[in-house]
Amino acid sequence: MIKKDNYSLLSHNTFGIDVNAKVYVEYDSEEELMAVLPSLKGNLLHIGGGSNLLFRKDYEGTVLHSAIKGIEVVEEHDGDVLVRVGAGVVWDEFVEWAVERGYGGAENLSLIPGEVGASAVQNIGAYGAEVKDIIVLVETVHLQSGEKRCFKVDECGYAYRQSVFKNELKGQYAVTYVTYRLSVHPVLKLEYGNMKDLACREKVTVADVRQFIIEARNAKLPDPKVLGNAGSFFMNPVVTKEKFLAVLEEYPQMPFYEVEGGVKIPAGWMIEQCGWKGKSLGRAAVHDKQALVLVNLGGASSEEIVTLCDAICKDVRERFGIDIHPEVNVI
């Protein structure tokens, strides 16, 4: 276990914001977490890989981070494998592990930054897949009582980028392990955007899908080691059918996806229409290849990023009459 006072979080947030945590604790096991919890005073913030966080100031409390590792097949039946993975495993290392074995289910989520624990909190998604579709069980520890609790997938309140862990139970539980169901005979999801090109090939494997997605992501999304960012800064809004039809009348070329409860409009497209793509405000900018991503051009303060965020939200609201909201957790 690592326990440090006045610890810099620079290497724990992909936006590259230099703030301190009053206390930082990194634990290696469930037992270590349960042992340390009673000694922690004040506010607690549990982080993962820091790829979806924007710190506005020093954190006056304890930042917790899991280093629980391990990928273990716990059950195999009817062409499925159940795999229990430690919350501190890097998400893409798990995807790579699955793809190397030919197991299907996680390949569309290749190269998403972050860790396994956060995958279950955030319901990470990309290329027509969401992690909720392969989650079976989320093991947690309650941060106040130190008690263990297992959430079956249908108790997790999953929706687009949402879960109980981000909403009604926010800040209450630390995820320790996630069990995923993978398929030995994968059924590939190739409907999203230009993945249809892949579907035209004769024989497509999970490894082909992973390769395709790695290339697609690398072409559009900035590498946080080069340009600080937290992936999509905004969520794609879901609007009513009436609102969608009204906007479509004015913008017939608008991309959209019909989803449960309405129509999802890509925020990146609206931001680009507002002229923000590639533009900067101080040292914060809108990525020139994907307008949903805000980047730190170098040494940006979180206030500069928040100012840019507010300016974009205002322009999108004025032009389309639609509110967009950050996906990134602003602390």
Ligand code: EPU
């Ligand atoms: N678009 C534009 N201009 C832009 C960006 C997008 O016109 O600057 C248009 C695209 O042409 C396309 C549509 O908007 O017609 C959707 O774009 P894209 O496929 O790039 O996906 P997205 O909706 O912008 C979401 C996820 C991404 C994920 C991609 C691919 C959210 C908030 N973001 O972005 O997730 O990689 O789909 O599945 O849902 C992340 O969460 O960090 C992330 C990168």
